[in-house]
Amino acid sequence: MAFESSRRDVGISPTAPAFWNNPAVRSIVYQVLLVGGVIAVGAYLVHNTLVNLDRQGIATGFGFLDREAAFEIGESLIRYTPADTYGRALLVGLLNTLCVAGIGIVLATILGTIMGIARLSTNWLISKLASFYVETVRNIPVLLQLIVWWDILRVSAPGPREAWQPVPDVFISNRGVIYPVPIYDPVHLWMGAALVLGIVASVVVARWARARQMATGAQFPVLKTNAALVIGLPLVVFVLGGMPLELDKPELRGFNFSGGHVVSPEFVALLVGLTVYTAAFIAEIVRAGIIAVSWGQSEAAMALGLRRGLTLRLVVLPQALRVIVPPMTSQYLNLTKNSSLAVAIGFPDLQSIANTTMNQTGQAIEGIALSMAVYLTISLLISLFMNWYNRFVRLVER
Amino acid sequence: MSDMAEPGFARQPEKPPAATLGALGWLRAHLFNSIPNTILTLLAIFVIVKLVPPFIAWLLIDSKFVAANAKECREAAGACWAFIAEWYRFILFGRFPYAEQWRPLIVIVIFIAMFLASCNRRLWGRSLLAIWIGGAALVLLLMFGGVFGMSYVGTDLWNGLPLTLILAVFGMLLAFPLAILLALGRRSHMPAVHSLSVAYIELIRGVPLITILFMASIMLPLFLPSGTTIDKLLRAQIAIILFAAAYLAEIIRGGLQAIPKGQYEAADSLGLSYWRKMRLVILPQALTTVIPPLVNTFIGTFKDTSLVIIIGLLDLLGTANNSLNDANWRGFYWEAYIFVGLIYWSFCFFMSKYSQYLERDLNKARRR
Numbered sequence: 001m002a003f004e005s006s007r008r009d010v011g012i013s014p015t016a017p018a019f020w021n022n023p024a025v026r027s028i029v030y031q032v033l034l035v036g037g038v039i040a041v042g043a044y045l046v047h048n049t050l051v052n053l054d055r056q057g058i059a060t061g062f063g064f065l066d067r068e069a070a071f072e073i074g075e076s077l078i079r080y081t082p083a084d085t086y087g088r089a090l091l092v093g094l095l096n097t098l099c100v101a102g103i104g105i106v107l108a109t110i111l112g113t114i115m116g117i118a119r120l121s122t123n124w125l126i127s128k129l130a131s132f133y134v135e136t137v138r139n140i141p142v143l144l145q146l147i148v149w150w151d152i153l154r155v156s157a158p159g160p161r162e163a164w165q166p167v168p169d170v171f172i173s174n175r176g177v178i179y180p181v182p183i184y185d186p187v188h189l190w191m192g193a194a195l196v197l198g199i200v201a202s203v204v205v206a207r208w209a210r211a212r213q214m215a216t217g218a219q220f221p222v223l224k225t226n227a228a229l230v231i232g233l234p235l236v237v238f239v240l241g242g243m244p245l246e247l248d249k250p251e252l253r254g255f256n257f258s259g260g261h262v263v264s265p266e267f268v269a270l271l272v273g274l275t276v277y278t279a280a281f282i283a284e285i286v287r288a289g290i291i292a293v294s295w296g297q298s299e300a301a302m303a304l305g306l307r308r309g310l311t312l313r314l315v316v317l318p319q320a321l322r323v324i325v326p327p328m329t330s331q332y333l334n335l336t337k338n339s340s341l342a343v344a345i346g347f348p349d350l351q352s353i354a355n356t357t358m359n360q361t362g363q364a365i366e367g368i369a370l371s372m373a374v375y376l377t378i379s380l381l382i383s384l385f386m387n388w389y390n391r392f393v394r395l396v397e398r
Numbered sequence: 399m400s401d402m403a404e405p406g407f408a409r410q411p412e413k414p415p416a417a418t419l420g421a422l423g424w425l426r427a428h429l430f431n432s433i434p435n436t437i438l439t440l441l442a443i444f445v446i447v448k449l450v451p452p453f454i455a456w457l458l459i460d461s462k463f464v465a466a467n468a469k470e471c472r473e474a475a476g477a478c479w480a481f482i483a484e485w486y487r488f489i490l491f492g493r494f495p496y497a498e499q500w501r502p503l504i505v506i507v508i509f510i511a512m513f514l515a516s517c518n519r520r521l522w523g524r525s526l527l528a529i530w531i532g533g534a535a536l537v538l539l540l541m542f543g544g545v546f547g548m549s550y551v552g553t554d555l556w557n558g559l560p561l562t563l564i565l566a567v568f569g570m571l572l573a574f575p576l577a578i579l580l581a582l583g584r585r586s587h588m589p590a591v592h593s594l595s596v597a598y599i600e601l602i603r604g605v606p607l608i609t610i611l612f613m614a615s616i617m618l619p620l621f622l623p624s625g626t627t628i629d630k631l632l633r634a635q636i637a638i639i640l641f642a643a644a645y646l647a648e649i650i651r652g653g654l655q656a657i658p659k660g661q662y663e664a665a666d667s668l669g670l671s672y673w674r675k676m677r678l679v680i681l682p683q684a685l686t687t688v689i690p691p692l693v694n695t696f697i698g699t700f701k702d703t704s705l706v707i708i709i710g711l712l713d714l715l716g717t718a719n720n721s722l723n724d725a726n727w728r729g730f731y732w733e734a735y736i737f738v739g740l741i742y743w744s745f746c747f748f749m750s751k752y753s754q755y756l757e758r759d760l761n762k763a764r765r766r
Binding site for chain 2: 027030031034035038045048049051052053055121122123124125126129135136138139140141142143144147148151155333337338340341343344351355358364365368371372375376379380
């Protein structure tokens with residue numbers, strides 16, 4: 001209570017206020033009462049919990065993490081068998097959550113940006129279609145959408161024999177999506193190294209070109225050079241390495257496919273559902289961001305003789321990003337948290353593996369505490385990253 | 399404009415070129431104004447022609463609205479609306495005693511009336527609060543029954559749309575006081591109050607609602623003295639209240655920050671105590687500015703209540719799912735989900751349109 005502390009300094013009354021009217025004293029009393037109350041309630045709850053656990057014969061502690069999990073997990077990014085520990089099972093779940101959330105964030109950003117720009121299009125039909133998409137998807141619970149996507153893939157999709165084939169060698173059936181993957185060759189590792197090298201080189205080039213333009217005004221074709229670096233270097237390595245591109249193609253054998261990489265219907269439903277849902281919100285954010293940049297800015301850029309692409313890149317986008325980035329962060333967080341809805345469609349994400357663990361071991365408190373802590377950490381990391389990024393785009397004032 | 403100088407020679411104004419007028423002009427301006435746009439338009443028309451007529455045919459033309467049994471319905475090429483005709487009462491009201499289903503129906507009507515009353519800005523303030531509390535009490539009376547000749551109905555039979563509405567409305571109503579305290583706490587200068595509020599808000603906002611629902615359904619019974627049981631619906635409701643409070647608190651904090659410092663100082667100089675300052679001066683202004691985001695949070699809560707099916711409550715989505723499990727009527731996914739989706743959509747769509755209108759309108763008043 002700030003206002004009370006100022007009263008004393010001004011010295012309205014010649015005598016000091018009574019002891020119980022002293023704001024500093026009051027503030028301490030209030031806080032002691034509050035903290036005491038919170039501790040008392042907490043202690044009461046902990047006491048009840050311990051009594052209840054004791055009655056049910058459940059030992060507390062995280063020792064169960066080292067015990068054998070003994071349950072199957074449908075899909076995993078790392079090697080996992082039922083003989084592995086609960087700790088490893090939870091790690092599998094965490095990686096699955098991160099995988100879905102990471103890919104979902106990228107796809108939702110792309111789709112959302114396209115839809116946001118489409119809504120502002122001068123083309124009446126396109127903008128109406130985009131509005132229809134946004135208004136429909138935004139107003140239906142994401143859980144319902146996930147279940148519908150899942151049913152499309154599980155019930156409405158054909159069996160492996162009549163699988164849809166949108167592109168050659170990519171099959172969509174009720175067993176999931178199956179696509180060819182290149183068979184590993186040492187050259188691929190070198191291509192990856194070349195890619196990293198290309199990215200590092202392009203950052204250096206961009207910095208050098210910027211410094212030179214600031215100093216001399218001479219421009220350098222940064223975009224073309226960097227595109228050549230990032231795409232060209234791995235390509236050169238690929239050609240020099242003898243172009244080892246042997247695909248592991250899916251083939252129909254009997255009632256199912258063999259070969260290729262299989263993604264389960266659950267994963268696809270979760271990914272598509274989260275992407276489509278979040279993209280509708282991102283579209284609105286992008287639209288609001290672009291509208292927030294006044295038309296005069298574009299006119300001024302055109303008056304300077306900038307082409308349309310340059311106007312967008314150098315004038316409109318940097319200003320729009322300022323408005324876009326903070327709400328975008330909360331959408332990314334929402335997508336990550338919504339990935340826990342995997343429980344409803346049986347994708348083994350962190351929450352559903354934590355549930356299985358809790359059901360098998362009875363360690364409910366540890367399970368919930370663990371999943372809360374992990375989600376909190378992921379949220380915190382995304383927030384930190386986006387705040388770091390936000391520092392680059394926000395308005396720098398004198 | 400040299401013609402203007404000679405009076406009497408005023409020329410008849412020339413008409414604009416025909417290509418910019420009328421339907422043709424509109425088409426040119428809005429659909430075919432450049433080569434990329436023309437390509438996009440043609441592509442969009444192609445997709446629409448490919449998708450919409452078959453969908454309409456499935457939805458309305460080939461569909462069966464009346465059917466004696468599921469077999470007859472399955473033979474039709476289109477949607478089976480007879481499924482909805484057979485099951486709509488279960489989807490809407492669930493296992494609520496069939497003869498008494500007028501009670502949840504009135505509950506739905508009361509909720510809609512409460513939403514409509516909230517749109518009337520003359521009622522904003524104390525009378526709106528009275529309407530909401532009165533409506534909520536009436537809802538509980540109708541659902542529980544046990545008086546006025548109505549039979550008592552346990553909360554396990556509160557299913558379908560009334561459950562969805564109850565979870566959302568009660569969640570928001572009861573989260574509100576907690577949220578105000580948290581928002582004030584976060585702006586407090588007392589370190590203990592501030593850090594406790596921040597910890598609560600960030601903890602809840604950092605974890606998914608599912609985790610909190612699981613916590614409420616598994617851990618709440620452990621927290622209570624042994625022997626006491628806690629109703630399943632109440633557990634979910636507590637989780638939603640705790641969850642919504644954190645989000646509401648952040649919105650209310652935004653409103654508090656938007657109030658100029660002069661208002662605080664003016665209230666101080668009148669000698670108002672902290673609580674009277676907040677109640678009489680700051681909160682009325684702060685809450686009005688944040689009504690549009692509050693409505694958006696309500697929409698979010700309304701949609702999020704569908705998550706309670708994961709802890710085994712039968713809300714609107716849950717009853718729809720259950721109706722699909724009936725042995726005779728198995729497999730009419732699309733019909734059930736379109737029906738339920740339309741109900742969710744209409745509630746959310748009109749609320750979001752109202753919040754957008756309100757935002758524009760409130761801003762108009764402020765800009766003047």
